[in-house]
Amino acid sequence: MSISKRIRQLRGEKNLTEFGAELGVSGQQISKIETGNSTPxxxxxxxxxxxxxxxxxxLFRGVELPKPTVSAEPEAGYVTIPINELLDLQRIAKNMLEEKVKSQQKQIEQLKNS
Incomplete structure (x- = not known):
């Protein structure tokens, strides 16, 4: 299942405008994500x-990892995350950025060829 389908699953019966408003974005932005034309x-x-x-x-891979554990000092205000999960998050962010750059390069090429 893709990220667009997982977001659609989370939206449930809410309309795009309502769901977007809860998250501080437009329904149009949610629609673009759900159709795969954009990433959040x-x-x-x-x-x-x-x-x-x-x-x-x-959200991004459809894989549920163990939740991070709260530090022994909750008043310290931080959460400890296993290194493998941190590296996974870094890899996901890098892949998202690369996809966005490729998409923008493709759009530029299309505009040049128009």
């Missing part, structure tokens, strides 16, 4: 994960 920004992905209690790994 990191900020939007974080909002989705927080609101719907899913991990970034699930």
């Amino acid at each position: 920004s990191v900020d939007l992905a974080m909002k989705i994960c927080e609101k719907y209690n899913v991990s970034m790994d699930w």
Whole structure:
């Protein structure tokens, strides 16, 4: 299942405008993501994960990893994350950026050829 289908699954019965408003974006932006014409920004992905209690790994790859553990000192205000999960998140972010750059390069080429 793709990220677009997972976001559609989270949206459930809500219309695009309602779902987008809950996340601070337009229904049109949600539509572009669900149709695969766009990917969510990191900020939007974080909002989705927080609101719907899913991990970034699930949102982007459909794989659920163990949840991070809260440090022994909760008042310190940080969460410890296993290194392999941190590296996975870094790889996901890098892949998203590369895809976006390729998409923009393709659009530029199309405009040049028009």
